[in-house]
Amino acid sequence: MNAALETRALCKRFGALTVAEKINFRLEPGARHALIGPNGAGKTTFVNLLTGRLAPSSGQVLLAGVDITRLDAARRVKRGLGRTFQINTLFRNMSVLDNVALGVAERIGVAGGFWRPAARHAEVRDEAMALLASVGIADEAAREVNGLPYGKQRLVEIAIALGLKPKVLLLDEPAAGVPSLESERILEALAQLPTEMAILIIEHDMDLVFRFAARITVLVQGEVLCEGTPAEIGADPRVREVYLGERHV
Amino acid sequence: MQALLSSLVSVAFHGVAYGMILYVISVGLSVTMGLMGFTNLAHGAFAMAGGYVLTTCLSRFNIPFPLALALSFILVAAVSVVFERLLYSRLYGASELEQVLFTIGLIFMSVAAARMAFGTLQSPVLLPDYLKGQISLFGRDFPVYRVFLIVFSGGIIATLWFGVERTLWGAMVRAAVDNRQMAQSIGINTKRLFTITFAVGSGLAGLGGALGADIVAIQPTYPFEQLVYFLIVVSVGGLGSLRGPFIAALLIGITDTACKYWVPEAGAFFIYAATIGILLWRPAGLFGKRT
Amino acid sequence: MKHPVGYSAKPGLRATEYLPWVVALAAFFVLPDYLALGARILTYILFALSLDLIVGYAGIVTLGHAAFFGSGAYIAGVLSAKLGVNDPMLQLAAAGAGAGLLGLATGAVILRTRALAQLMLTLAIAALCLEVANKANSITGGADGLSGVTIAPILGLFKFDLYGKTAYLWCLASLLIGWWLVRRLVYSPFGASLTGIRDNSVRMQAIGAPVYLRLLLVYTFSALLAGVAGALLTQANQFVGLNVLGFEPSGELLVMLILGGVGRMYGAFVGPIVYLIAQDYLAKQFPEYWYFGIGLMLVLVVLFARGGLLGIVDAALARLRRKA
Numbered sequence: 001m002n003a004a005l006e007t008r009a010l011c012k013r014f015g016a017l018t019v020a021e022k023i024n025f026r027l028e029p030g031a032r033h034a035l036i037g038p039n040g041a042g043k044t045t046f047v048n049l050l051t052g053r054l055a056p057s058s059g060q061v062l063l064a065g066v067d068i069t070r071l072d073a074a075r076r077v078k079r080g081l082g083r084t085f086q087i088n089t090l091f092r093n094m095s096v097l098d099n100v101a102l103g104v105a106e107r108i109g110v111a112g113g114f115w116r117p118a119a120r121h122a123e124v125r126d127e128a129m130a131l132l133a134s135v136g137i138a139d140e141a142a143r144e145v146n147g148l149p150y151g152k153q154r155l156v157e158i159a160i161a162l163g164l165k166p167k168v169l170l171l172d173e174p175a176a177g178v179p180s181l182e183s184e185r186i187l188e189a190l191a192q193l194p195t196e197m198a199i200l201i202i203e204h205d206m207d208l209v210f211r212f213a214a215r216i217t218v219l220v221q222g223e224v225l226c227e228g229t230p231a232e233i234g235a236d237p238r239v240r241e242v243y244l245g246e247r248h249v
Numbered sequence: 250m251q252a253l254l255s256s257l258v259s260v261a262f263h264g265v266a267y268g269m270i271l272y273v274i275s276v277g278l279s280v281t282m283g284l285m286g287f288t289n290l291a292h293g294a295f296a297m298a299g300g301y302v303l304t305t306c307l308s309r310f311n312i313p314f315p316l317a318l319a320l321s322f323i324l325v326a327a328v329s330v331v332f333e334r335l336l337y338s339r340l341y342g343a344s345e346l347e348q349v350l351f352t353i354g355l356i357f358m359s360v361a362a363a364r365m366a367f368g369t370l371q372s373p374v375l376l377p378d379y380l381k382g383q384i385s386l387f388g389r390d391f392p393v394y395r396v397f398l399i400v401f402s403g404g405i406i407a408t409l410w411f412g413v414e415r416t417l418w419g420a421m422v423r424a425a426v427d428n429r430q431m432a433q434s435i436g437i438n439t440k441r442l443f444t445i446t447f448a449v450g451s452g453l454a455g456l457g458g459a460l461g462a463d464i465v466a467i468q469p470t471y472p473f474e475q476l477v478y479f480l481i482v483v484s485v486g487g488l489g490s491l492r493g494p495f496i497a498a499l500l501i502g503i504t505d506t507a508c509k510y511w512v513p514e515a516g517a518f519f520i521y522a523a524t525i526g527i528l529l530w531r532p533a534g535l536f537g538k539r540t
Numbered sequence: 541m542k543h544p545v546g547y548s549a550k551p552g553l554r555a556t557e558y559l560p561w562v563v564a565l566a567a568f569f570v571l572p573d574y575l576a577l578g579a580r581i582l583t584y585i586l587f588a589l590s591l592d593l594i595v596g597y598a599g600i601v602t603l604g605h606a607a608f609f610g611s612g613a614y615i616a617g618v619l620s621a622k623l624g625v626n627d628p629m630l631q632l633a634a635a636g637a638g639a640g641l642l643g644l645a646t647g648a649v650i651l652r653t654r655a656l657a658q659l660m661l662t663l664a665i666a667a668l669c670l671e672v673a674n675k676a677n678s679i680t681g682g683a684d685g686l687s688g689v690t691i692a693p694i695l696g697l698f699k700f701d702l703y704g705k706t707a708y709l710w711c712l713a714s715l716l717i718g719w720w721l722v723r724r725l726v727y728s729p730f731g732a733s734l735t736g737i738r739d740n741s742v743r744m745q746a747i748g749a750p751v752y753l754r755l756l757l758v759y760t761f762s763a764l765l766a767g768v769a770g771a772l773l774t775q776a777n778q779f780v781g782l783n784v785l786g787f788e789p790s791g792e793l794l795v796m797l798i799l800g801g802v803g804r805m806y807g808a809f810v811g812p813i814v815y816l817i818a819q820d821y822l823a824k825q826f827p828e829y830w831y832f833g834i835g836l837m838l839v840l841v842v843l844f845a846r847g848g849l850l851g852i853v854d855a856a857l858a859r860l861r862r863k864a
């Protein structure tokens with residue numbers, strides 16, 4: 001049975017600096033998988049390799065068994081790979097609704113139309129509103145993203161990714177920088193994600209990781225240290241060693 | 250064969266002279282664009298200003314040539330400090346469009362001011378006698394002024410390169426060009442660095458404009474007409490680099506002279522076509538930072 | 541008054557949107573001596589609309605848009621003066637097609653670059669076109685320009701008269717069609733995606749949008765419109781000169797656009813109207829002060845009034861609304 005997302009011997013070098021070393025990784029369909037590791041371990045680099053923002057030095061990336069190593073980021077999205085960004089990457093001068101609607105329109109295939117007014121595409125708007133409601137910010141639909149508090153912006157980030165109806169969703173530190181009162185909302189949103197969707201979450205917040213993930217991969221200095229269930233990882237002495245001195249918010 | 254060799258030498262000589270002038274003028278633009286990330290299209294206005302300082306000093310005030318040259322550097326550098334502190338610094342974080350529009354506005358103003366002050370015709374350069382005429386080198390006659398130009402520019406360039414490679418100021422510039430935030434976080438006063446660098450770059454432009462008045466005539470439309478060449482030197486050479494624009498400027502100087510000599514009907518066509526080709530092949534310039 | 545495009549925008553025509561056309565028609569009847577200037581303004585509005593699509597909506601900074609304007613102008617001129625093709629509709633079609641093709645070819649190339657390289661390429665391409673037009677003087681008339689341009693009656697019925705009446709109405713009709721096309725585009729999903737590209741092109745890629753392709757399409761369409769605008773100018777003047785090419789008209793157009801307000805359709809109307817009328821009045825009397833004043837205005841607008849004239853109007857209206 002094909003993995004939802006898989007890498008084989010994935011490597012990335014910048015000159016003499018190796019940021020990813022022979023990473024073999026499998027994400028199963030319906031997975032709730034977390035990627036953890038100390039700062040500078042190469043987690044975001046790995047996500048960029050998966051999504052196509054970075055080209056690997058060698059190795060392969062496969063989506064549902066199909067080799068997508070040569071495809072650019074936009075084409076990988078079309079094939080069902082979605083992501084959120086560690087730092088909010090939103091359309092700051094547009095409304096919350098438009099932020100989500102743009103993604104929905106791309107998925108449905110109406111985004112390239114240049115005749116009919118966008119506002120007449122009720123199906124896009126309705127779906128966008130439903131997505132906003134599912135993460136609990138439907139009342140902010142008309143507001144410009146710039147004016148939203150950080151935590152709600154994070155939710156917009158998630159809503160956009162959901163609008164793509166991805167088969168695989170990569171969440172890059174979804175709770176990063178969010179005050180703990182608001183991160184509960186994010187957790188709820190994550191809990192409601194469809195069970196068929198394979199989800200990889202990168203996080204520093206160990207609470208969130210252990211509540212959310214069924215499998216955990218530990219990445220250290222660009223290499224996979226170990227992988228297993230939360231219990232296994234929690235008990236592994238090597239992991240403790242790596243995290244000694246690490247502080248969690 | 251003799252004639253071909255002769256014209257080759259001539260083209261090379263004049264091309265190098267032109268190229269060195271282009272470099273002296275444009276190097277400031279390369280450094281400030283690389284350092285401050287500011288698209289300053291009005292750089293040519295500083296060159297023009299230096300040219301006018303020279304021509305006015307020589308014809309109106311009878312100031313000796315060396316002093317006039319020095320003044321073209323000093324005055325333009327001083328004025329540029331005022332501009333930088335009052336105007337340019339407000340737009341350091343602004344979008345490219347805003348910087349482009351702002352500097353286009355400055356070009357318009359400088360062109361109009363030049364027309365009002367000096368009329369629309371070219372300002373003649375009254376060279377001192379010891380720089381006129383021909384000099385015999387290696388069995389050929391070369392214009393004295395152009396020889397002087399090459400030697401003097403060479404001296405300026407050597408001083409500049411020494412300054413950037415060996416002095417503390419140069420080290421700070423190189424650090425800040427490489428990584429501005431890092432430079433700030435290790436305590437480099439970037440505001441003052443910008444001002445000083447901008448002044449040096451603009452002063453050099455003024456000096457280059459003055460020196461090169463013999464090759465590129467000083468007239469009010471100077472900033473418009475020469476803008477393309479300065480930008481080509483910087484973009485082909487590579488932003489923020491010193492060596493790159495030098496090579497680019499020499500290439501342009503020689504190619505332009507060669508084309509004007511052998512295929513005048515084509516005009517500047519080859520320069521533009523070559524620029525387009527090079528930028529498509531190496532968008533960061535020949536020696537620019539490759540991302 | 542700046543109305544957002546996108547999925548929640550109201551695409552219907554607002555009452556104020558009839559205003560420009562009413563004014564234009566009124567000018568036809570009330571100011572018959574100024575129709576030549578009027579036609580010029582109309583062509584520049586179309587030119588400005590085409591530039592706003594790229595600069596204002598797609599966010600690409602170009603210094604060479606006059607390359608398309610000039611190409612269209614010369615295509616129309618050469619068709620008539622050298623090849624005897626005098627039908628105005630054919631001329632517009634050819635100019636649009638030619639400029640559009642040039643836009644497609646150059647866009648394919650420059651849209652792969654960013655920042656300085658992109659800016660430089662737009663400038664180099666425009667300089668190249670000017671150089672070609674200058675040197676190929678057997679075709680283009682070189683520095684003397686191309687005269688001998690005749691325009692056949694539109695649809696065989698409406699002759700181009702000496703008072704510029706037909707020219708004015710012809711330009712107005714063409715502008716109407718061009719404006720309508722631009723408006724549809726801006727309010728469409730394609731237009732919304734352009735705004736997204738300008739706002740955050742990384743995000744657009746991350747939602748699967750073919751960014752390069754969209755930009756190429758809008759660039760080509762914009763070049764086409766600019767070419768039609770150039771041809772209209774040739775038809776109105778029955779002459780083409782080198783001043784339709786190069787950095788100066790591109791720069792001037794940017795000034796007009798920023799004056800009116802970038803990224804909003806009616807900025808492209810207000811800017812050229814104010815600029816060209818002021819130029820007609822002031823530039824003849826005090827040419828140097830005019831030029832200086834334009835530069836100063838540009839500097840001040842960038843420093844203090846980035847939304848242009850319409851931005852100032854917006855701010856004033858907002859303040860009035862707050863007081864009410």
